[in-house]
Amino acid sequence: MSPPLLEVRDLEVAFETHRGRVKAVDGLSFRLEKGEIIALVGESGCGKSVAVRSVMKLLPERTARYEAGSITLDGKDLLGLDDKAMQKIRGREIALIFQDPMSSLNPVLTIGQQIGEAIKRHQGGNRRQIAERTIELLRRVGIPAPETRLNAYPHEFSGGMRQRVMIAMALSCNPRVILADEITTALDVTIQAQIMDLLKSLVSSTGTAVVMITHDMGIVAGAAERVYVMYAGTVVETAATADLFARPAMPYTWGLLRSIPSLERPVDEPLVPIEGLPPNIAQLDGGCRFRPRCAYRRAICGQSEPPLAPAPDGAEGHLTRCWGFDPEIGWLRDTDWKKDLGDPATMAEISAAAAKVPCGRS
Amino acid sequence: MLGYLMRRLASAAVVVVLVSVIAFIIVSVLPGDTAAALLGEEGARNAERYEALRQELGLDQPILVRYGNWVAQVVTGDLGRSLRTGEAIGPAILARAVPTVQLAIMALLISVTIAIPIGVVSAVYYRRLPDHLGTLFALTAIATPGFWFGIMLIILFSVTLRWLPPSGYLPFFQDPLGSLQLMLMPSLALATGFTGVLIRQVRSSVLEVLNEDYITTARSKGLSPTTVLFRHALRNALLPVVTLVGLQLGALFGGAATVETVFSIPGLGRLAVDSIFFRDFTMIQALMLVLALTVLTASLLTDLIYSRIDPRIRRG
Numbered sequence: 001m002s003p004p005l006l007e008v009r010d011l012e013v014a015f016e017t018h019r020g021r022v023k024a025v026d027g028l029s030f031r032l033e034k035g036e037i038i039a040l041v042g043e044s045g046c047g048k049s050v051a052v053r054s055v056m057k058l059l060p061e062r063t064a065r066y067e068a069g070s071i072t073l074d075g076k077d078l079l080g081l082d083d084k085a086m087q088k089i090r091g092r093e094i095a096l097i098f099q100d101p102m103s104s105l106n107p108v109l110t111i112g113q114q115i116g117e118a119i120k121r122h123q124g125g126n127r128r129q130i131a132e133r134t135i136e137l138l139r140r141v142g143i144p145a146p147e148t149r150l151n152a153y154p155h156e157f158s159g160g161m162r163q164r165v166m167i168a169m170a171l172s173c174n175p176r177v178i179l180a181d182e183i184t185t186a187l188d189v190t191i192q193a194q195i196m197d198l199l200k201s202l203v204s205s206t207g208t209a210v211v212m213i214t215h216d217m218g219i220v221a222g223a224a225e226r227v228y229v230m231y232a233g234t235v236v237e238t239a240a241t242a243d244l245f246a247r248p249a250m251p252y253t254w255g256l257l258r259s260i261p262s263l264e265r266p267v268d269e270p271l272v273p274i275e276g277l278p279p280n281i282a283q284l285d286g287g288c289r290f291r292p293r294c295a296y297r298r299a300i301c302g303q304s305e306p307p308l309a310p311a312p313d314g315a316e317g318h319l320t321r322c323w324g325f326d327p328e329i330g331w332l333r334d335t336d337w338k339k340d341l342g343d344p345a346t347m348a349e350i351s352a353a354a355a356k357v358p359c360g361r362s
Numbered sequence: 363m364l365g366y367l368m369r370r371l372a373s374a375a376v377v378v379v380l381v382s383v384i385a386f387i388i389v390s391v392l393p394g395d396t397a398a399a400l401l402g403e404e405g406a407r408n409a410e411r412y413e414a415l416r417q418e419l420g421l422d423q424p425i426l427v428r429y430g431n432w433v434a435q436v437v438t439g440d441l442g443r444s445l446r447t448g449e450a451i452g453p454a455i456l457a458r459a460v461p462t463v464q465l466a467i468m469a470l471l472i473s474v475t476i477a478i479p480i481g482v483v484s485a486v487y488y489r490r491l492p493d494h495l496g497t498l499f500a501l502t503a504i505a506t507p508g509f510w511f512g513i514m515l516i517i518l519f520s521v522t523l524r525w526l527p528p529s530g531y532l533p534f535f536q537d538p539l540g541s542l543q544l545m546l547m548p549s550l551a552l553a554t555g556f557t558g559v560l561i562r563q564v565r566s567s568v569l570e571v572l573n574e575d576y577i578t579t580a581r582s583k584g585l586s587p588t589t590v591l592f593r594h595a596l597r598n599a600l601l602p603v604v605t606l607v608g609l610q611l612g613a614l615f616g617g618a619a620t621v622e623t624v625f626s627i628p629g630l631g632r633l634a635v636d637s638i639f640f641r642d643f644t645m646i647q648a649l650m651l652v653l654a655l656t657v658l659t660a661s662l663l664t665d666l667i668y669s670r671i672d673p674r675i676r677r678g
Binding site for chain 2: 053056058062083086087088089090091092095096098100103104105106107108109110117118121122153155166169
């Protein structure tokens with residue numbers, strides 16, 4: 001069997017800060033096949049963005065430490081490469097699209113210059129060839145009058161158009177992998193749909209594989225073939241998208257699904273938020289990392305961390321990190337997550353603990 | 363752009379009027395007057411001669427009348443005659459401006475050429491040895507008084523090593539090399555403080571830009587660190603530096619007074635100091651007016667340059 005296109009295995013990334021070492025990614029594993037679209041899902045601070053930046057080795061060199069694990073592209077180890085070798089990978093093999101198209105384009109260079117420099121770096125060519133290729137890219141991402149827009153500056157574009165420019169830039173050297181970090185978060189809903197459709201059609205025509213980072217379950221459902229649910233720096237559940245939505249097998253995933261607004265739901269039915277904040281990964285106690293916010297928790301959850309094990313639905317590649325689904329002691333195997341919200345007494349405890357967090361989000 | 367220019371010019375006109383009023387008031391509340399200064403301590407005791415001179419110079423008239431007369435004269439382009447020497451003020455200021463302008467330009471060039479590389483290196487090696495050395499250099503420069511540094515330069519290069527002439531002035535177009543040689547130490551002395559401030563500004567500006575998202579974008583395209591620094595970071599980081607340099611031009615003209623005194627350069631600064639000693643009212647007023655116009659022109663030019671190099675303003 002040929003190696004996967006991109007594989008991250010047991011990755012651990014930590015940062016040196018004034019207050020000591022802080023782990024941002026803690027035992028993360030995922031794999032991406034050619035032409036596949038996968039999604040890493042989780043709330044803010046769960047390590048998604050650090051994970052994609054570590055694939056490109058774009059983390060600040062002075063503070064970031066790769067402590068364990070491996071990242072391989074087509075079987076080639078990336079963590080061992082020096083910066084010179086990584087420069088040949090960035091943009092050509094793996095490209096990155098950022099969350100905020102407002103701040104991720106350089107305000108003093110024209111978009112033609114910004115797309116062209118990537119082409120020049122990796123493919124070369126004279127001015128005219130580069131300009132032609134740039135115009136073709138802009139046309140493909142749906143920028144009107146690309147011949148003139150080539151010489152426009154980022155501030156002369158709307159947010160959605162800038163994100164199209166970013167996509168054109170990412171596609172410019174025909175990369176094998178695109179990392180898309182919350183690319184629709186800063187856009188309004190209709191533009192979100194346009195951008196996602198554009199990305200999907202472009203990658204299906206070029207065969208590029210995509211790792212999407214998002215906290216939006218709606219986007220996951222519409223685009224990804226496989227989902228990795230991340231919590232506190234590691235994967236807590238993974239499955240093919242259809243399996244995950246049909247039979248989620250982890251209380252954190254249930255929480256994410258319950259907090260999606262839906263048009264079909266009665267308007268007076270409240271959304272159910274996940275109480276509390278993600279834990280500080282520097283202070284994990286060895287138990288399940290979601291336990292402090294889990295309304296289904298039992299004594300065993302505090303004793304040891306559950307392994308990433310096959311979920312009870314038996315679907316291929318559906319894994320969950322929860323004692324409640326253990327084949328022998330699991331107590332959540334037959335729970336209907338839409339009706340049973342967990343033990344009321346435990347829920348009250350969690351709410352009380354969340355209220356005490358001084359800077360808790362509202 | 364034209365509307366913007368008109369608004370800027372209108373506000374500049376208001377500033378000029380205010381400066382002229384303030385100049386008039388300050389000069390007239392100074393103890394003593396030109397007549398007393400001209401006659402000397404002994405002569406001023408002779409009330410008759412003193413009054414006669416005051417009348418001759420027009421100092422016996424009320425301040426409002428004098429201001430009115432002065433304004434009426436200035437708007438025709440005539441800055442009047444020096445009370446002290448009787449020479450026409452316009453040509454006198456023009457002649458003395460030449461050395462000062464040369465001094466200020468040289469000091470500015472020295473500051474910029476020293477400060478930008480040091481500031482950039484400091485930012486790139488943030489909190490490592492080069493940064494600490496750069497910061498030490500910057501703070502030392504800020505804390506060193508220009509006139510003292512000038513004297514130290516004279517002692518080292520003129521007295522001990524005998525490499526450079528200690529003082530004096532040669533017009534640039536008469537003997538360019540000799541003029542540059544003579545002006546080197548004065549412009550170094552004038553540049554010290556500003557160089558320090560500029561290093562700090564460049565450093566913090568580059569640090570800020572290096573944390574921007576578009577720098578990560580540039581790196582994610584596989585560009586080399588040098589390309590990222592020079593093509594993507596520097597152009598953005600130097601925008602606030604342009605503003606600082608423009609605003610500093612006025613301060614350099616002011617600071618030139620002490621340096622010109624130390625190095626015996628017949629510039630505007632020395633002229634201003636001498637005029638104040640002699641209560642040369644007409645000259646002081648004219649000088650303040652010229653200085654205000656210089657500062658205003660410099661800041662207007664800065665804004666125009668800024669809008670040329672920042673596309674968000676140029677095509678906003």
